[in-house]
Amino acid sequence: MNKMTPTDPLASYVQQLRKKTIYVRITQVIIFLLFFGLWQLSSTERWIDPLLFSSPAKIVTLLYDKMIDGSLFSHIGMTLSETAIGFVLGTLFGTLLATLIWWFPFLARVLDPYLVILNAMPKVAVGPILIVALGPNITSIIAMGILISIIITTLVIHTAFQGVDENYVKVIRSFGGSKYQCFKEVILPACFPAIISSLKVNVGLSWVGVIVGEFLVSKEGLGYLIIYGFQVFNFTLVLMSLLVIAILATIMYKIVEVLEKKLIRHHH
Amino acid sequence: MAFLQLKDIGQTYYSKQAATTALEDITFSVAEGEFISFLGPSGCGKSTLLSIIAGLLSPTTGTVTLRGQHITKPHPKIGYMLQQDYLFPWKTIQENIMTGLKLQHQLTPERIEYTLALMKEIGLSDTLSLYPKALSGGMRQRVALVRTLATNPKLLLLDEPFSALDYQTKLKLEDLVSSTLKEHGKTAILVTHDIGEAIAMSDRIILFSTKPGRLFRSFSVTETLRRRLPFEARQHEDYSMMFQEIWEELEQIEQNDAD
Numbered sequence: 001m002n003k004m005t006p007t008d009p010l011a012s013y014v015q016q017l018r019k020k021t022i023y024v025r026i027t028q029v030i031i032f033l034l035f036f037g038l039w040q041l042s043s044t045e046r047w048i049d050p051l052l053f054s055s056p057a058k059i060v061t062l063l064y065d066k067m068i069d070g071s072l073f074s075h076i077g078m079t080l081s082e083t084a085i086g087f088v089l090g091t092l093f094g095t096l097l098a099t100l101i102w103w104f105p106f107l108a109r110v111l112d113p114y115l116v117i118l119n120a121m122p123k124v125a126v127g128p129i130l131i132v133a134l135g136p137n138i139t140s141i142i143a144m145g146i147l148i149s150i151i152i153t154t155l156v157i158h159t160a161f162q163g164v165d166e167n168y169v170k171v172i173r174s175f176g177g178s179k180y181q182c183f184k185e186v187i188l189p190a191c192f193p194a195i196i197s198s199l200k201v202n203v204g205l206s207w208v209g210v211i212v213g214e215f216l217v218s219k220e221g222l223g224y225l226i227i228y229g230f231q232v233f234n235f236t237l238v239l240m241s242l243l244v245i246a247i248l249a250t251i252m253y254k255i256v257e258v259l260e261k262k263l264i265r266h267h268h
Numbered sequence: 269m270a271f272l273q274l275k276d277i278g279q280t281y282y283s284k285q286a287a288t289t290a291l292e293d294i295t296f297s298v299a300e301g302e303f304i305s306f307l308g309p310s311g312c313g314k315s316t317l318l319s320i321i322a323g324l325l326s327p328t329t330g331t332v333t334l335r336g337q338h339i340t341k342p343h344p345k346i347g348y349m350l351q352q353d354y355l356f357p358w359k360t361i362q363e364n365i366m367t368g369l370k371l372q373h374q375l376t377p378e379r380i381e382y383t384l385a386l387m388k389e390i391g392l393s394d395t396l397s398l399y400p401k402a403l404s405g406g407m408r409q410r411v412a413l414v415r416t417l418a419t420n421p422k423l424l425l426l427d428e429p430f431s432a433l434d435y436q437t438k439l440k441l442e443d444l445v446s447s448t449l450k451e452h453g454k455t456a457i458l459v460t461h462d463i464g465e466a467i468a469m470s471d472r473i474i475l476f477s478t479k480p481g482r483l484f485r486s487f488s489v490t491e492t493l494r495r496r497l498p499f500e501a502r503q504h505e506d507y508s509m510m511f512q513e514i515w516e517e518l519e520q521i522e523q524n525d526a527d
């Protein structure tokens with residue numbers, strides 16, 4: 001038998017867990033430093049073409065300059081509002097459409113093949129048609145952000161609506177509740193988790209829609225900066241925009257995650 | 269005129285493959301204040317019949333009348349309680365028990381007070397602000413009972429309300445439900461496949477045969493047992509005798525099934 005040590009087994013277990021977490025963090029930081037360090041090194045040593053691949057130092061410097069002269073913020077503001085409007089409206093319209101076909105099962109059956117086709121289709125391919133229909137402006141970009149998420153939202157939420165335990169509905173019906181009351185008291189709240197999780201997916205999708213939309217039409221925004229940087233061969237600008245997008249998309253996702261925790265903490 | 273009257277009730281379920289007759293020729297009546305149990309093997313149509321009485325399902329044939337009034341849709345004087353509590357997890361206990369009143373636009377101070385008094389009666393007043401997941405199975409089923417009673421129904425339909433609970437909780441809840449319903453003068457129909465529960469709780473037991481579900485026999489519970497709470501009734505000698513009798517009848521049903 002081991003030498004008797006007066007350690008609390010729970011405390012030592014917790015300590016072990018903490019230790020593991022620290023190892024994970026350390027490894028993550030090492031990967032981060034290694035990647036950017038190597039990138040910087042190969043750029044200054046000209047192992048890679050600095051004109052094409054830029055370098056972390058140049059990107060950060062450019063980011064700093066653009067923040068100081070304020071020009072970056074109008075681009076961020078533009079893209080951010082397009083994306084936010086896109087994913088909120090995409091989720092909202094998707095949920096409304098799902099409600100409509102839940103309410104009218106006939107409609108659900110009629111629309112089923114169309115929804116499947118629309119869902120399978122690459123939505124960004126419709127971009128040029130949107131521009132022709134709505135004009136080369138912010139409306140087209142937002143429409144792109146909505147279009148890319150609305151169909152999948154409809155399908156996911158409608159499936160969630162149908163998956164609600166019939167017995168909850170039975171409770172409402174036994175009190176004489178109407179179809180509207182069944183929807184409001186049971187179907188919708190029961191599907192809150194599904195709605196929030198499509199919100200999470202739609203954040204990512206709307207970024208795609210909006211950036212592609214900006215590639216096609218805009219004079220402003222992060223997608224515009226990428227395309228502009230590409231055209232004038234300024235890859236530092238391209239990579240800086242990418243960095244900003246990555247940071248903003250993560251923040252947006254985290255906000256939705258916080259919202260999720262708040263809204264559905266009582267669902268099971 | 270009978271309080272509740274069922275006449276020639278039949279129910280056939282249709283699917284593409286087949287038509288299944290779940291119920292046939294169900295005729296009987298229930299007097300006000302009576303406690304009836306439906307007893308029978310699973311699949312004999314007990315839940316189906318309860319849904320029909322509740323007005324949730326219209327029967328293929330026959331009629332249900334409550335005090336002479338046809339039941340074709342859910343009626344405010346009929347309360348329905350399911351096998352599991354089905355409390356809404358996203359509502360607090362308080363919101364859960366007020367659900368019926370809210371749906372029937374009856375959220376008056378008197379009705380709210382009455383409901384809160386019921387909560388006190390079953391001993392769960394201190395859980396009002398909690399969410400269902402914080403409660404045990406037995407507590408949740410008690411809350412579900414209050415939710416059903418809140419709208420003050422005259423007839424209570426209970427579909428195997430104790431079957432998801434552990435034995436001890438079930439015995440305690442039988443007493444609580446029995447005394448609560450008696451006290452408030454409710455008429456009740458309990459669906460169960462537990463012979464003991466049927467004897468301990470009811471005034472009359474209706475035995476169903478299967479395929480299709482039909483009335484097989486009806487038993488009156490002795491006065492002695494009726495006066496006792498379910499738990500005490502289970503100790504009485506009449507209980508064992510009756511258990512034996514019903515047991516044999518059920519065996520017979522099974523025998524007929526096998527043929």
Ligand SMILES: Nc1ncnc2c1ncn2[C@@H]1O[C@H](COP(=O)(O)OP(=O)(O)O)[C@@H](O)[C@H]1O
Nearest residue numbers: 281282288290309310311312313314315316317
């Ligand atoms: N919605 C339904 N569609 C088709 N068949 C059903 C449906 N509900 C019940 N049944 C059938 O009717 C019979 C009686 O079911 P049920 O009323 O649930 O019996 P019990 O409650 O006595 O177990 C069973 O054979 C069951 O398969």
Ligand SMILES: [Mg+2]
Nearest residue numbers: 311314315316
């Ligand atoms: Mg059943």
